[in-house]
Amino acid sequence: MKIHAQALLFDNDGTLVSSLDSVHRCWTRWATEYGLTAEEFGRVELHGRPAVEIAADLLPADVVPEAVARIELLEVEDVPNGGVRLLPGTKDFLDALPADRWAVVTSATRRLAEARLDAVGILPKTLIAADDITRGKPDPEPYLLAAHRLGVDPAHCVVFEDAPAGLEAGRAAGMTTVALATTHQAHEVTADLVVKDLSALSVLVTDGGVEISVRD
Structure with missing residues (x-):
């Protein structure tokens, strides 16, 4: 796929x-x-x-x-x-992406999100935090705001989530959803694609956008 x-x-x-x-x-x-x-x-x-x-x-x-x-x-x-650690595949996946093609969309406050991301060396150009919105997930507002900040049609965005509320927010925003079975079992989440974590995926950046594939 x-x-x-x-x-x-x-x-x-x-x-x-x-x-x-x-x-x-x-x-x-x-x-x-x-x-x-x-x-x-x-x-x-x-x-x-x-x-x-x-x-x-x-x-x-x-x-x-x-x-x-x-x-x-x-x-x-x-x-x-030791309050935070990278999940498998995160570093390689993000390192393959141009800074203007991705964003972090979190329910944490900006102060907490930045502390956790800085601790593991992730520096997103675009970060949507709880401080930026009036309605949190499962409302689509956080993901719609991220798409707006990146200047991309929501229909051309992919949401990566582990929680049912976040996946619901992505669907409500009209986006493709990828569920990572890191905190919930695969049968407990609904998405266009379900994988164990980002290590199960490969990414290719082209002039036309980003192509995500499941590793063999």
């Missing part, structure tokens, strides 16, 4: 990097600080959602701004403690 595109849009956590251990450490501490029970905390989906939405699900509205600032600080401070 080959996919042709003009621009590639990547989720960060679970797609380019893994920060699951850090997320677990920091959010568990955060929940304890805010007096949440394990049952209350366990009902909320953390992965692929902006922190402000998670906090709003768990805490009174007047506490949310302070709570969001607190989890951002905890996660940023945890980055040097």
